[in-house]
Amino acid sequence: MEIEKIAKLMLAPGKGILAADESTGTMTKRLDSVGVPSTPENRLNFRETLFTSNKAKDYISGVILYDETLRQTTSQGISIPALLEKQNIIPGIKVDTGVKPLAGSAEETITEGLNGLRERLQEYYQLGARFAKWRGVYKISNIYPSEAAIVANAHSLARYAALVQEANMVPIVEPEVLMDGKHDMQKCFDVTARVLHECFHQLKIAKVKLEGIVLKPNMILNGSESGIKNENEMVAKKTLECIKSNVPEEVPGIAFLSGGQTELEATRNLNAINKINNTEFVFTFSYGRALQQSALKKWAEDITNASDTQNEFIVRALMNSLASKGEWNEAKEIAA
Ligand code: 5MM
Numbered sequence: 198m199e200i201e202k203i204a205k206l207m208l209a210p211g212k213g214i215l216a217a218d219e220s221t222g223t224m225t226k227r228l229d230s231v232g233v234p235s236t237p238e239n240r241l242n243f244r245e246t247l248f249t250s251n252k253a254k255d256y257i258s259g260v261i262l263y264d265e266t267l268r269q270t271t272s273q274g275i276s277i278p279a280l281l282e283k284q285n286i287i288p289g290i291k292v293d294t295g296v297k298p299l300a301g302s303a304e305e306t307i308t309e310g311l312n313g314l315r316e317r318l319q320e321y322y323q324l325g326a327r328f329a330k331w332r333g334v335y336k337i338s339n340i341y342p343s344e345a346a347i348v349a350n351a352h353s354l355a356r357y358a359a360l361v362q363e364a365n366m367v368p369i370v371e372p373e374v375l376m377d378g379k380h381d382m383q384k385c386f387d388v389t390a391r392v393l394h395e396c397f398h399q400l401k402i403a404k405v406k407l408e409g410i411v412l413k414p415n416m417i418l419n420g421s422e423s424g425i426k427n428e429n430e431m432v433a434k435k436t437l438e439c440i441k442s443n444v445p446e447e448v449p450g451i452a453f454l455s456g457g458q459t460e461l462e463a464t465r466n467l468n469a470i471n472k473i474n475n476t477e478f479v480f481t482f483s484y485g486r487a488l489q490q491s492a493l494k495k496w497a498e499d500i501t502n503a504s505d506t507q508n509e510f511i512v513r514a515l516m517n518s519l520a521s522k523g524e525w526n527e528a529k530e531i532a533a
Pocket residue numbers: 216217218219220221222223224261295332373454455456457483484485486487
């Protein structure tokens with residue numbers, strides 16, 4: 198299938214992406230937090246439970262997998278990518294290998310994983326992946342992000358995206374400006390604008406087809422230690438303004454990360470964005486924590502009780518599906 202078509206399917210109306218690509222280190226932290234040992238079997242159990250939820254296919258267009266999960270087989274003897282494909286959910290794969298200190302600015306990071314990526318992508322395609330993900334991380338402080346971090350991460354994102362398109366897959370381009378810090382929303386706006394601007398500059402140099410990418414940015418928020426409340430309408434206004442002025446119109450859609458927002462805040466903000474969307478861009482979700490938190494807690498109560506975990510997951514998937522159309526409200530949330 199052409200990459201433009203895959204991108205459209207990833208952004209299909211009322212659907213979003215489940216980011217289940219936690220590396221083993223991150224997944225271990227998540228499982229530790231609910232008191233479940235992080236073994237390959239338990240990691241598979243939780244993820245298989247989510248992926249086999251009834252109705253997942255109505256709200257979820259694609260799942261970002263971690264290398265381990267892409268190669269695992271379910272209790273029914275079917276591979277994870279095949280299990281997803283059977284439901285018309287597109288399997289994707291995280292291909293960065295994580296962050297390392299950036300030379301010359303050691304408190305900042307550069308994302309690694311370009312070495313051997315062409316060959317890895319060929320294997321991932323054979324295993325069923327049709328899109329990929331790479332995350333660049335930027336921190337905000339009085340002196341950060343540095344120009345070096347902005348340019349180096351954008352350059353890596355562009356080289357990654359070009360390789361992914363060469364392999365006939367859709368790159369999710371994820372520049373994440375972290376919400377940690379005391380800064381206000383305007384600072385987040387300014388930094389995100391600089392970051393997005395440089396990303397598209399580098400994507401252009403690398404000749405990446407913008408019609409065949411999905412952008413996964415942060416929303417524009419007050420820093421989590423600022424003590425300032427995030428008003429949903431203001432988040433929506435500023436986020437839309439930042440995207441409109443820095444994202445070329447060829448990009449078919451934006452799938453936000455949740456970045457540490459609560460499940461409800463991530464839904465409310467996405468809904469507020471779609472209520473005022475006056476662009477051609479699709480705005481949907483590519484949430485990790487904001488889709489999985491409640492489900493993970495429920496699962497930890499009894500990891501053999503799939504249906505209660507699935508109910509929690511499907512509520513969040515449905516609420517975010519509604520938010521992706523601007524049709525969510527408090528009454529629907531309470532009714533769910
Ligand atoms: C699922 O978490 C991904 C990061 O994993 P590692 O840090 O272990 O590599 C992350 O990139 C995620 O896909 C996005 O940040 C979206 O997740 P949130 O929780 O921010 O919505």
